[in-house]
Amino acid sequence: MDIQEVLTLADNLIFASTGKHLDHLQKAILEGTLQGQTYTKIAEDIHSSEGHIRDLGSEIWRIFSKEFGETVNKSNFRAILEKANFYNYSSAIGRDYVTVNNVNICSEVRGAQAQQRGQDRVCLDWGDAPEILTFYGRQEEENCLTEWMIKKCYRLITLLGISGVGKTSLALHCVEPIKSEFHTIIYRSLRFCPSLEEILTHCLEVFSESSIIPPTLDAKLTQLFKYLRQYRCLIILDDVQMLFAPQELAGCYQAGYENYRLFFKQIAEVSHQSCLMLLSSEKPREVAELELEHDTIFSLVLGSLGQASKQILRDQKLRDETEWNELIKRYEGHPLGLKLTAALIQEFFGGCVSEFLQCSPPILCEPLQFRLYQQLERLTTLEMKIINTLAHEDQPLNLSAINHNIQLSYPEFLKGLQSLNLRLFLKKFEQNNIKLFTLDPLLRHFLKHTISSE
Ligand SMILES: Nc1ncnc2c1ncn2[C@@H]1O[C@H](COP(=O)(O)OP(=O)(O)O)[C@@H](O)[C@H]1O
Ligand SMILES: [Mg+2]
Missing domain, CATH: 3.40.50.300 (P-loop containing nucleotide triphosphate hydrolases)
Known part of the structure; x- marks a missing residue:
């Protein structure tokens, strides 16, 4: 950080805490401190008394110490601000706040609040x-x-x-x-x-x-x-x-x-x-x-990203645009799945979607498999029984058809189904007033083609 950046950050912090910007004496003290000058030299340069500059200095260090939750003084001031900047401040620029020790001090807002408890800027x-x-x-x-x-x-x-x-x-x-x-x-x-x-x-x-x-x-x-x-x-x-x-x-x-x-x-x-x-x-x-x-x-x-998914494929400069709908369908418009797969197609298939789609058994990229594994690991054995049945069915099934294979007591079976529903693993349809269920297509793809083929 150059001196100007440190001063800007310091000014934001002071404003956040007091509602006032640094005045010219405070700025001179900080600038002198950053240049390694003594209080005597700073006082001399701005034609002020050393005692007054020392008092002003102590007041600034007191405010910074309060904001940082640790003692700030003339000798560690730069190091502490640079540490704060390294961890947080750069990502906060343009986001309306300053972050210190994971506490975001909403520079403009807190300052305004300190002045008038106004609400023209939001605290983010x-x-x-x-x-x-x-x-x-x-x-x-x-x-x-x-x-x-x-x-x-x-x-x-x-x-x-x-x-x-x-x-x-x-x-x-x-x-x-x-x-x-x-x-x-x-x-x-x-x-x-x-x-x-x-x-x-x-x-x-x-x-x-x-x-x-x-x-x-x-x-x-x-x-x-x-x-x-x-x-x-x-x-x-x-x-x-x-x-x-x-x-x-x-x-x-x-x-x-x-x-x-x-x-x-x-x-x-x-x-x-x-x-x-x-x-x-x-x-x-x-x-x-x-x-x-x-x-x-x-x-x-939240379900499929739909046609907007094409933009993800476009970003990866994939080819065979006529095949894109097929790819989007396979991943149910799942943005992360498509993003990762598009990168894989670009890297190993030269961007050729049709070549990728012809692979048998179908490929599901590793990072996505890992995420799906993590979700499956959370299931109970009861739920696993139900999804294993659904994974191998091409058509939606009604309750009794699902339970036909697993033969659970109805209360148990419903408990499992309800839980899978809360996990958003099920897709529901209605036909002639009968509820039908299938597994989330991406999960089904994973269970059918990846897990069972291992
Ligand atoms: N609408 C979108 N447009 C572009 N990329 C998206 C969109 N939604 C998600 N993504 C991308 O998909 C990935 C996963 O998104 P994320 O929001 O983290 O999902 P979740 O919070 O549901 O796990 C991220 O890399 C993100 O950039
Ligand atoms: Mg998330």
Whole structure:
């Protein structure tokens, strides 16, 4: 970082904390510090008294120490700012906030809040959200989510879909144009299973200026709901499926994580003006139940990317455009599957889609197989029995036809089917008032051609 970059970062931090930009004396102190000058020399250069410069210096270090949560002084100032910049700041540029120790200090907003508690800029805390570089299609889904968030003010929205179908991408992409509707937006992934307390603490750190976080879970919840009532906030929790125990029926929380269930329920039931968006490849059971009772809770299941998938193939400069529909059909318009496969076709088949499609047995690229394996590993033996039956059926089957092969008691069989449904592994049809089921085509392809041919 050059001196100017350090000064800009420092100015953002001071503004975030005090609502005021660095004045010329403070700037001179920082500039002198960065050039390795003593207080005496700095004071001399700007024709001020050394005592006054020392006092101003201590005040600046005090503010930085508070923001960084560690002692900042004249000798470690540059190193600490460069560390903060290395980890966070570069990705935050253009995203309306400065991040320090994983706490995003919304530079402009907090500054404005400090001045007038105004709301002309939104406080964004994207946490570890991936940057969305390419995004195609999904206009309908985007319109739907936007309407739910903005016009209908739904309190709990769940975006569901199998891994790699584009939940994270869609959520982040659709929030971008409407972010000014919210006072605060927070994104957090639950990938590493943080406890509810950790998540609440983090949200409160973002919300509260005084940074006094209550010690108990109950008090944290009370304080959070106070903010959710007072301000219109959007909290996006991604990878919610990680809270559920593997080899248990879908939606069963791991030990120690059950209080998330109560939190989601409370978000749906308590009156406030904010929105919690959950992204998950398994539908939480309580969401399914709450949807029946409340009209402020909705879920959207993400399916094929449709014709917009062609743009992904175009990006990889694939050939044989007449065969693209066949490729998209094989991957059910699964963006990640298509992206990875397009790269494979480019690398090993010279971009020739027809040659790839002629391979027998059909090829499913390794990284996608790995993801599907991971999902299958979470299933119970009961569920595996059902999907193994469905994997080898070309036509949709009704309940008794599926159970004919496995011969389970009906309550057991329904439990398994219900769980697979929450995992979004089933496709449902209706024919003459009879419900028919097939397996998600991508999973079926995997089970039929990859696992069984090993
Ligand atoms: N609409 C889209 N347009 C282009 N690429 C997409 C789209 N949706 C998803 N992708 C790509 O597919 C991959 C998986 O998307 P992601 O949002 O992480 O899926 P999920 O969150 O459902 O697991 C990413 O590499 C992403 O870039
Ligand atoms: Mg995701």
